[in-house]
Amino acid sequence: MSETETTAQRKKHRHISPVWLIPLIALLIGGWMLYHTLSSRGPEITLIMNNAEGIDAGNTMIKARNVDVGEVTSVSLSEDTSHAVIKARMNPGTDRLLNEDTRLWVVKPRIGREGISGLNTVLSGAYIQLQPGHSEKAQDSFEMLEQPPVAPPDAKGLRLHLTSAAAGSLNVGDPVLFQGFTVGRVENLEFDTEDRVVHYQLFIQEPYEDLVTSNTRFWLASGINFDLNSEGFSLGLGSLESLVSGGVTFGVPEDIPPGEPIGANSNMVFSLYSDEENALQGSFSHYLRYVVMIDDTVRGLSRGAPVEYRGVRIGTVDTVPYRIDLLQENQVEGFRIPVLIRIEPQRLQAKVDEESLKDWRARIDNMFKNGLRASLKTGNLFTGALFVDTNFVEDPSKQTLKDYNGVAVFPSEPGSFAQIEQKVTGLLDKLNNLPVESSLDRLDATLASSESLLNELNETAGSLNEVLNDESTRALPGDVQHTLRSIEQTLSSYSSEAPAYGELTSTLKSLEQLMRSLQPAARTISEKPNSLIFNRGEIQDPQPRARP
Numbered sequence: 021m022s023e024t025e026t027t028a029q030r031k032k033h034r035h036i037s038p039v040w041l042i043p044l045i046a047l048l049i050g051g052w053m054l055y056h057t058l059s060s061r062g063p064e065i066t067l068i069m070n071n072a073e074g075i076d077a078g079n080t081m082i083k084a085r086n087v088d089v090g091e092v093t094s095v096s097l098s099e100d101t102s103h104a105v106i107k108a109r110m111n112p113g114t115d116r117l118l119n120e121d122t123r124l125w126v127v128k129p130r131i132g133r134e135g136i137s138g139l140n141t142v143l144s145g146a147y148i149q150l151q152p153g154h155s156e157k158a159q160d161s162f163e164m165l166e167q168p169p170v171a172p173p174d175a176k177g178l179r180l181h182l183t184s185a186a187a188g189s190l191n192v193g194d195p196v197l198f199q200g201f202t203v204g205r206v207e208n209l210e211f212d213t214e215d216r217v218v219h220y221q222l223f224i225q226e227p228y229e230d231l232v233t234s235n236t237r238f239w240l241a242s243g244i245n246f247d248l249n250s251e252g253f254s255l256g257l258g259s260l261e262s263l264v265s266g267g268v269t270f271g272v273p274e275d276i277p278p279g280e281p282i283g284a285n286s287n288m289v290f291s292l293y294s295d296e297e298n299a300l301q302g303s304f305s306h307y308l309r310y311v312v313m314i315d316d317t318v319r320g321l322s323r324g325a326p327v328e329y330r331g332v333r334i335g336t337v338d339t340v341p342y343r344i345d346l347l348q349e350n351q352v353e354g355f356r357i358p359v360l361i362r363i364e365p366q367r368l369q370a371k372v373d374e375e376s377l378k379d380w381r382a383r384i385d386n387m388f389k390n391g392l393r394a395s396l397k398t399g400n401l402f403t404g405a406l407f408v409d410t411n412f413v414e415d416p417s418k419q420t421l422k423d424y425n426g427v428a429v430f431p432s433e434p435g436s437f438a439q440i441e442q443k444v445t446g447l448l449d450k451l452n453n454l455p456v457e458s459s460l461d462r463l464d465a466t467l468a469s470s471e472s473l474l475n476e477l478n479e480t481a482g483s484l485n486e487v488l489n490d491e492s493t494r495a496l497p498g499d500v501q502h503t504l505r506s507i508e509q510t511l512s513s514y515s516s517e518a519p520a521y522g523e524l525t526s527t528l529k530s531l532e533q534l535m536r537s538l539q540p541a542a543r544t545i546s547e548k549p550n551s552l553i554f555n556r557g558e559i560q561d562p563q564p565r566a567r568p
Contacts, residue, residue: 062090062110065118067148069164072104074128074146082108082124084150089114092148108148118160121153125165137168167192170205171223177204178229180282182220182238182268184292190240195267196222197241203228206268220292222268233272235279237299238292241269268292273303297324301336304364306372308381310430311342312394312408313356313421321396321406327361329410335363337408343425358424361394361408381428391416393433 072095074080082090090110098105110118128146129138141147148164151172170193171177196204204224211218224232272278282288293299301324314321318340327335342360365372365380372380384392393416397409410430419431 060112062112062114063118063160064093065090065108065110066161067106067108067124067164068098068162069104069106069126070166072106074126075104075106075148076145079145080147082110082148082150083127084117084152089117089150090148115158117150117152118158119153120155120157120159122159122162123151123153123165123169124148124162125168127168130168170207171225175223176226178224178232178282179207180222180224180232181289182222182292183289184218184220185216186218186294190220190266190268190292195241196224197267197269198228198231198271203231218292220268230281232270233279233281234288235272235276235303236270236290237273237303238268238270238290239296239299240292240294241267242295269296271296273300276303304336304362304366306364306366306374306377307335308363308365308377308384309338309427310361310363311424311427312359312361312430312432313424314359314396314432315356315434316396318357318359318396318406320398320404321359321408325399325405325407327363327394327408327410332368334367334410335361335408338362342427359408360427361430387412388419388431392431394430395433 069075075092075095077092077095080092081088082092088111090108092106092108094107096105096107097103125148126146127138127149128141129136138146149168151169154174190206190209192206192209194206195202196206204222206220207223208221209218321337321340323337323340325337326333327337337359339360340357342358344358363380363384365376369376391412391414392410393413394408394410396406399405399407413433416431417433419429421429423429
């Protein structure tokens with residue numbers, strides 16, 4: 021009988037312990053919290069600025085329209101230490117504020133042209149102001165502005181662009197003036213290294229944007245404008261703001277149509293001139309260029325001097341001198357000074373184009389044949405400034421030079437200075453022909469004689485002093501008085517009552533009778549001198565007869 025053995029098999033039952041539910045739940049909660057935290061946080065942005073003055077991580081806030089929209093989380097230097105790098109965490113839902121044209125700057129106490137701003141940050145500390153943009157392109161890195169912007173991007177008004185070859189004293193925030201009234205500000209300026217010009221962006225506030233037209237000219241407002249030219253001198257004072265900080269002013273030159281408003285969507289670029297006079301000259305876009313060959317000195321003739329015809333301005337002096345080439349004698353003609361001028365028909369005619377310029381040139385060429393000539397004249401005796409005067413002259417000199425370095429020559433005549441110089445030269449020649457040397461010799465002899473005479477007079481005066489100082493001379497008055505008394509006594513003896521007077525009277529009467537008696541004898545001797553020897557005879561009366 022066999023015995024059967026039975027083996028028991030064990031099966032292991034695996035199951036998750038409820039204890040593991042606790043970390044699983046914690047992991048799920050942590051993941052949810054992490055997701056919630058990440059999804060509820062705003063974007064992080066990077067700010068670049070030259071100086072992190074007033075910025076404190078964890079304290080400095082970012083505001084938009086005085087509402088907190090973010091906070092600075094860290095402040096550090098860049099790897100090359102050239103600037104400061106600021107990290108900031110924005111609030112949730114602020115993504116729409118961070119666009120390509122968003123601008124940020126630090127608000128802190130400032131003293132500017134418009135007064136004092138940011139005083140509220142003295143106690144609370146500086147903060148970062150955010151100005152939202154309107155671009156659809158998002159951005160998370162920004163370069164902060166050094167100064168607050170003049171106007172927000174959505175401000176109503178007109179933004180326009182100017183170009184200038186020199187920056188002058190114009191800065192961001194300077195006023196834009198119209199007839200002395202502030203209508204805008206300078207928003208931005210940038211120097212183009214390739215074109216070597218300065219680009220300005222101006223903002224004109226509403227409702228003054230219609231003042232800017234297609235014929236508007238812009239120039240620098242220096243506050244004090246002193247002009248000394250051939251017409252005299254003038255002094256102009258602007259507003260107090262322009263006097264302190266300068267600015268830009270604009271207007272439409274006289275005798276030019278106002279033009280149409282350019283509108284906000286215009287891409288027109290204006291030129292910025294140094295002063296109003298240059299802005300006026302820049303409005304004459306069509307002109308004729310001529311070269312005037314000057315025989316006189318050009319000292320006192322400067323660029324911008326007027327070119328006139330009988331007192332009416334018709335052009336402007338452009339360049340003094342103009343491309344002197346002393347090696348080309350046949351062109352310079354005795355090394356005369358070439359002066360480039362512009363004849364501007366727009367001063368006399370409203371509408372001028374290329375076709376009308378041809379008519380003007382033909383008309384002026386015909387005037388040359390009739391004696392139109394240019395010359396220099398004095399515009400101001402006080403400053404010595406000169407201008408170019410044009411007029412018709414009698415018997416004009418023949419002009420052989422028609423062209424100078426590709427520019428037509430305007431015939432010229434010697435000016436008033438040359439004529440005065442000729443007269444002065446003639447006067448000097450006459451003075452040179454005078455016998456000056458012989459006259460000087462005679463003058464020297466006369467002076468020598470005068471000197472000897474003066475010496476003799478001095479000697480005579482000395483002798484006279486000796487005579488007057490002599491005791492005998494001092495006794496003369498007494499002797500003279502005694503003599504005068506003797507003469508008086510002598511004369512008194514011949515008075516009408518004195519005997520001598522009666523004797524003298526009778527003697528004179530006897531002499532008178534004697535003279536009367538001698539008159540017939542004297543007449544006879546006068547008629548016949550030999551009557552004292554021979555008988556006189558009777559003298560017949562003369563008979564009248566005609567001349568043979």
